[in-house]
Amino acid sequence: MRRYGYQRVRPQRRGAAFLALVRAWAAGAVVLVLTEYVQATLVHDYVATGPRLDTFGGRLLLIHLPNALCVAPAAWAAARIHREPYRASTPRHLTASFAVPVVAQLFNMAVQWEELAAEGLLLSNAVLVVGCVAGYTGDRLQDEA
Known part of the structure; x- marks a missing residue:
């Protein structure tokens, strides 16, 4: 709508940014x-058995890497x-982008606080960062394409 030589712009609704x-x-x-459910039903129920989780490489491959593969698509x-x-x-x-994975990580740490070891705490936070950065980078790469 034109008025006195300038264009009148309708202001955005106040809650639109929060709703976005x-x-x-x-x-x-x-x-x-959904990704955590698939991970829990496939990896944890069938692949991640006791002897496989005794080694650092086993825990990294069967717990932390699948977690990164869950966090990245969620952030994306x-x-x-x-x-x-x-x-x-x-x-x-x-x-x-990052609120859901970070809140999920905080909730997970709060629930398992008494059982957390230093290795698990450090690796799960590293996985969180790697997954969030991967998801955000994927989004930015799609924006550029």
Whole structure:
């Protein structure tokens, strides 16, 4: 609508930015739950047996690597669903991308706090960082293409 030689712009609704975040978080949560379910039913039930988890390499291969393969698509899905114009804000986009995996990690650590060893704590946090960076990088690469 034109008025006095300038274009009047309708202001965005106040909660639109928050709703865009919630939508991204919901997508990330759904992907994380589905991938973790597949991991728990396939890897943990059939492959990750006691003797295989006794070695560091076994734990890395059967616990931490599959966790990274769950975190990365969750961060990617949340980042892809986060819509414009809110994607242009780097802090908002990072919050949309990383919130679900970080909250899931904090919840997991809180639930298993008494059983956590230093190795598990360090590796699970490293997996979180690697998965989040991989998912975010995948999103940014798709934006450039």
